[in-house]
Amino acid sequence: MGAGGGAGAGTGGLDVPTLQRRLVEFAAARNWGPFHTPKNLVAALSVEASELMEIFQWLTPEESARVMNDADSAHRVTDEVADVLAYLLQLCEVLGIDALAALDAKIDRNERRFPVPEAP
Numbered sequence: 001m002g003a004g005g006g007a008g009a010g011t012g013g014l015d016v017p018t019l020q021r022r023l024v025e026f027a028a029a030r031n032w033g034p035f036h037t038p039k040n041l042v043a044a045l046s047v048e049a050s051e052l053m054e055i056f057q058w059l060t061p062e063e064s065a066r067v068m069n070d071a072d073s074a075h076r077v078t079d080e081v082a083d084v085l086a087y088l089l090q091l092c093e094v095l096g097i098d099a100l101a102a103l104d105a106k107i108d109r110n111e112r113r114f115p116v117p118e119a120p
Helices: 016-029 036-054 061-065 071-095 098-115
Strands: none
Touching: 016 071, 016 098, 071 098
């Protein structure tokens, strides 16, 4: 799935709207827009999350903590994380969800739901 290198490659100066615009442009150039319905994007997101899970499926907790130490597995994990994020950002774009605002609000709710235990 990735859009490849080009302008904005790397992490300098990247933000969610810029990445969403690149994803929209990437799909539009290939006439994929009609297929990027919420249902299809959620299905693709689930598949990519499962592919990420597959990398860790039979690892021990210790092995999973070291997965990024091996260049091949680190590359696979990084690619699958990118695919998951790409489909999530595309879903947010289609549904008009501000992903960062949604996460910020969710953290606020969780802080209220799960307060820090008082020290004994």
